[in-house]
Amino acid sequence: MPITLTVLGTSGLLFALGATGVMLRRNPVAVLMCIELMLNAGNLLLVLGARARGNDAGQAAALIVLVIAAAEAVVGLGLALVLFRKREAVDIDEPRAVRG
Amino acid sequence: MSQWLAWSFLFTVPGLVLGSTGAVKRPGLASIPGPIAILALAVAWLVGAGQPTAIELGGWLPFVPDGRFLLRVDALSAFMLGVLGLVSACVYVYSLGYLEGDPGIRRFFAFLDVFVGAMALLVTAGNLAVLLIGWTGVGMTSFFLISFWRDRPGTLYAGLQAIAANAVGDGALILAAVVVPAGCGDLASLQRCTGGLGGAPLLAALIVVAASAKSAQGPLYFWLPSAMAGPTPISALIHAATMVAAGVYLLARTYPVLALTPAAVGATAVLGVVTALFGAVMSLRQTNLKRGLAYSTVSQLGYMFAAIGFGAPFAAIFHLGSQAFFKALLFLAAGVVIHALAGEEELAAMGGLGRALPAAMLAFVAGSASLFGLPLTAGAFSKDAILDAGFGIAPLLAWSLIAGALLSGMYIGRLFFATFYAPPPDEPRHLHPVSPTLIWPLLPLAIGSLTFGFAQFPLGGLGHVLEPALGPGEMLSLSSPAGIVAAWLGLLGFIVGTRWRVRRDEGARPLPERYGWVDWASSVSVAVAEGFARVQNGRTGRYVLATVLGFAAILLASRFG
Amino acid sequence: MTLPVYSVAALVTGALLVAGLAGPLTKRPRWAVALGVVTALVAAYFSAHQPGTTPLITHAAAIFLIVALLLGPALELHHRQQRPEVVALTLLAGTGAIVLATGGDLLQLIIGMETLSLSSSLLVALGRGESAPEAAFKYFVLAAVSLTALVYGLGLIFVSTGSLAFPSGPLTPLLSAGLVLMTAGFAFELALVPLHWGALDAYTAAAPAAAGAVMALSKLGAIVAIARLAPLAGGEFLLVLAMVGLLTAVWATLGALAQHEIRRLLAYSAIAHAGFLAMAAGSGAAGRQAAIFYVVVYGATAMLVFAALAGLGPEPIGIGELPERLGLQRSLALCLGLMSLAGIPPLPGFWAKLALFGPVWQALGPVPTIIGVAAAVAAAVYYLKPVPDLWGSLRLSAPRPRGNAGVVVAGLVVLVFTVLPSIVWANIGTV
Amino acid sequence: MDAPLPPVATACALALVSAFLVVLSDRAIRAVVALLAHSLAIAALYALLAAGLVAVGQLLIYSGAIVVLFLFVVALLPPGGRELASQPLRVAAGVVVGLTLLAALYAGVAPGLQGLTVAAAPAVGSISGVGHQLFDEGKLLIAFELTAPLLLVAIIGAVTLWRRQEAPA
Secondary structure (H helix, E strand, O other): OHHHHHHHHHHHHHHHHHHHHHHHOOOHHHHHHHHHHHHHHHHHHHHHHHHHHOOOHHHHHHHHHHHHHHHHHHHHHHHHHHHHOOOOOOOOOOOOOOOO | OHHHHHHHHHOOHHHHHHHHOOOOOOOOHHHOHHHHHHHHHHHHHHHOOOOOEEEEEOOOOOOOOOOOEEEEEOHHHHHHHHHHHHHHHHHHHHHHHHOOOOOOHHHHHHHHHHHHHHHHHHHHEOEHHHHHHHHHHHHHHHHHHHOOOOOOOOHHHHHHHHHHHHHHHHHHHHHHHHHOOOOOOEHHHHHHOOOOOOHHHHHHHHHHHHHHHHOOOHHHHHHHHHHHHOOHHHHHHHHHHOHHHHHHHHHHHOHHHHHOOHHHHHHHHHHHHHHHHHHHHHHHOOOEHHHHHHHHHHHHHHHHHHHHHOOOHHHHHHHHHHHHHHHHHHHHHHHHHHHHOOOOOEHHHOOOOOOOOHHHHHHHHHHHHHHHOOOOOHHHHHHHHHHHHHHHHOHHHHHHHHHHHHHHHHHHHHHHHHHHOOOOOOOOOOOOOOOHHHHOOHHHHHHHHHHHHHHHOHHHOHHHHHHHHHOOOOOOOOOOHHHHHHHHHHHHHHHHHHOOOOOOOOOOOOOOOOOHHHHHHHHHHHHHHHHHHHHOOOOHHHHHHHHHHHHHHHHHHHHHO | OOOOHHHHHHHHHHHHHHHHOHHHHHOOHHHHHHHHHHHHHHHHHHHHOOOOOOHHHHHHHHHHHHHHHHOHHHOOEOOHHHHHHHHHHHHHHHHHHHHHHHOOOHHHHHHHHHHHHHHHHHHHHOEOOOHHHHHHHHHHHHHHHHHHHHHHHHHHHHHHHOOOOOOOOOOOHHHHHHHHHHHHHHHHHHOOOOOOHHHHHHHHHOOHHHHHHHHHHHHHHHHHHHHHHHHHHOHHHHHHHHHHHHHHHHHHHHHHHOOOEHHHHHHHHHHHHHHHHHHHHOOHHHHHHHHHHHHHHHHHHHHHHHHHHOOOOOOOOEHHHHHHHOOHHHHHHHHHHHHHHHOOOOOHHHHHHHHHHHHHHHHHOHHHHHHHHHHHHHHHHHHOOOHHHHHHOOOOOOOOOOOHHHHHHHHHHHHHHHHOOHHHHOOOOOO | OOOOHHHHHHHHHHHHHHHHHHHHOOOHHHHHHHHHHHHHHHHHHHHHOOOHHHHHHHHHHHHHHHHHHHHHHHHHOOOOOOOOOOOHHHHHHHHHHHHHHHHHHHHHHHHHHOOOOOOOOOOOOOHHHHHHHHHOOOOOHHHHHHHHHHHHHHHHHHHHHHHHHHOOO
């Protein structure tokens, strides 16, 4: 029980921490890293659930989420490269041609 | 025959197809038979006492309480179709001359065909769902035709005003169609559909709001004067004779529902009387011929609303018929003047045209006489029917309407004098020749304006024919003191009105005029809208912040909300 | 609702084929399009013949895909050689939407959403112009944040129930929080305020043919997923969902009122329609049925509007410039589409609104309904602004632009829905 | 096979501290290193929670692939030096919103913590158990197969995006 609560609390903190990072960071790569933190928080819950509920499905799901995270990192970093490669400032707030 | 009449909304389709694809060389010619067929069938139905009939295709719109495709022809629909057929036939012929050479003439007739079809559908609709199609369809074509002359400034804004006002009515009617209990929506038995949330008062309120938007009553009057930005034949057909009267038609058709809620009926009466007086006063202040007539339409529609409020739907429909004749006539006569002056609509540029345009002047006189209620003209009979009903229920309101008769005489006299007899402006002007296609359509309308009141005599009278649809209607007698007073006041007003000078120093104001609350509301909504748009400022950081906050807020709301 | 496995397999195979043959197909883009269309047709066929599935979803997705693919020749890419890849990505986006809508467990929904949003970002990014990658990146970042909400929500549900299936047992706080988080994640894909930012920019900056596909497919997938999940979180949450929808509709209607550029305006309109969808989804079983009807009809209409704009270039297009930029077919298509979006009967957009407000009235009562109706009818003012000009500029002799087949198909679909709305309504099934 | 609390708590603390470093470090390269540490801590936590296979997956996919990918991209992007500092107002807003999210999560979950019963867990985490979950029909087989289109998207995306940024407009 204490382990469950500890991990649950950790994952909650991790999720909120990652979200704060996404909001604070201006480097697109750092933003993507903070998103990875948030994904880890979710994955932690799946693994915890597998243990607490005695169902391997949670672990299997965690593996699939890892794959999702990898796919997402590939596309996200590719987009960041396309957008920021030729810019002087690597700042996610700077490109804002689309607005209004 | 009834079956054919039920499908009359399709009569203009051949003309639409042949005309807009260019299969018929002369623009507009292919469209003429449609309205004439509607007129002929409707008159034959009314005279030959056709049988009421209904056409029903079930299961069309399974998602509304009553989703049948239901058409119904009864005396009221046939009467409305007759009015529509007659006025539109005249307007079609008139438009052949009025828009000759205009590059958009094919488009004009295409819209006109769609309008006549939608209006026919509106008056033959058997349930709310079908009614909505016609209802919104006429509003849409009205918008397209108001904004017809794209290169003239202000036409789009005027059209959007019409859309905005119509939207209020459409919204109310949409709500009415969806809030009734399942299976309900048949216009003939709507009064039995009051079981839903809100019940009869809600249904009545929605219907009155919808009708007042369509018929430019109360605060929603603003779009009708602006609608004068459209071509004059449109002002005659859509914005005087038929579409704006659809609100009155709706109220008459659903009167049994209104009657369940006395407050709604009373509110309709007050709304009508106030608008009748307001429109009359506003008409007196106009420097533009068409806008003067437009406010007159607002005022006359107020009379019809008052009639509904007095519990006399027959009187309202009777006046609707009279008004269709004389107001269409007035607009078409005004159109002749405007055509001769190459599009000039300002009263200041007119005057002294009586000799040059005698046919237009005579037509204007006939229309004016019927409008202010010269005894034995159509307007006299129908106004008398309204006043009679009013004195039985609300004498104060009826007296106000009698005062309104004086004002009617005044504004129409003023417009008449300023157009035809006032001293002409100093600079010499060249009058365009007026083709006979502009003159002949005035004749049937003029005859109607003067003699429609006698429609009571054959076949036991119009009231008898319409009785199954509207309940008993007493028409007339010019013997009632109220009618006599009103008639003489109207004549007096007309004489006074001719003495009323249009100030020449008032320069031409661009259409559409700026109105108090509408203009304010539109600027405020644009400012608010721009504020909202500015929130989307393009900064990814803010977006992420808002997104995360959104997640937190949704979580909190579902936990504590 | 069952995943149409064979349809999904067909779509993936088609995408794999097109991507694998990208080299030879680069020189014959028409073949890539044909292959894609055939794939979509095969997927639709399979779905109709697999018992237990809801063919409507697959068929709607197939229609959106076919229109988008047929617009291929008009699609404006930054790199003209990438047409086969775009075909493959479009098919994969369709796959994602179908999985998101019909997935058999919660994890499948997440994979579907991720497939859809990744391919959407890429479709947006490949468009011409400087703003395309910017919008794609924003859309991606916000989609990724939403994905984390989905995964976290899934984790909470799993800790609570020990299962990845749609939960059916008693509603514990963990389960409820998880369901709320997951629904909120899907609400991003639906583009509800305040999660609409990325979608708004993506729809604006993408090449119109891609924008139409992205929008129609993501709305389709997301609303079905929400309609399946939200009720499990309890009646109070449905109310929250409906209120968020109302806020979205009002917000986006106001935003659209301020626009002078047609694509931005349509992007706002897409957000507003998402709001109506959410209102319906929060209004009980009847409302959910109406929501699915609405999304199919709206998707077809949106495809038509975007099809009409396809190939006009990445620069902003003022509403006033439209008449001179469009030929006869495109003008007619745009008029038809805008009038349908505005809810003019008898066009299908109007049927959708009629279907919507009855259940909303029953579930939410008068005030939200009246506000919703007001937003719906007020929208007519901005949708119809270009229409008189478009009618006035119809020219029979205008040149035929490329990609017209897509416009024709979309127009036919809208006309069929006009005359026979019941073919959609009768096939919704229970959600 | 239940792990004692202290190692779990230690791993949790390490994961949180390294996550803080990811969020707070003002150079992207340091954040990558912190992410690597975080990933290792999480993998340790998985191992302690009887999820050996996931731990290995975390090491291989996260530490091995994703973190390296981040490293490459940091190297490819223009050297901006220190990241632009956020304005104080924005930092405050971000922290407040982050705390709000935490509070919302807590508010949503807290009432359930008391009643959170943990089953007398049967043994989980065996490779064959997880394998059966992934590859048995009726379990996660379809989800597993559905990762194929997802990976296909990622592959096509990587290729097309690279060509897009290479190509002249």
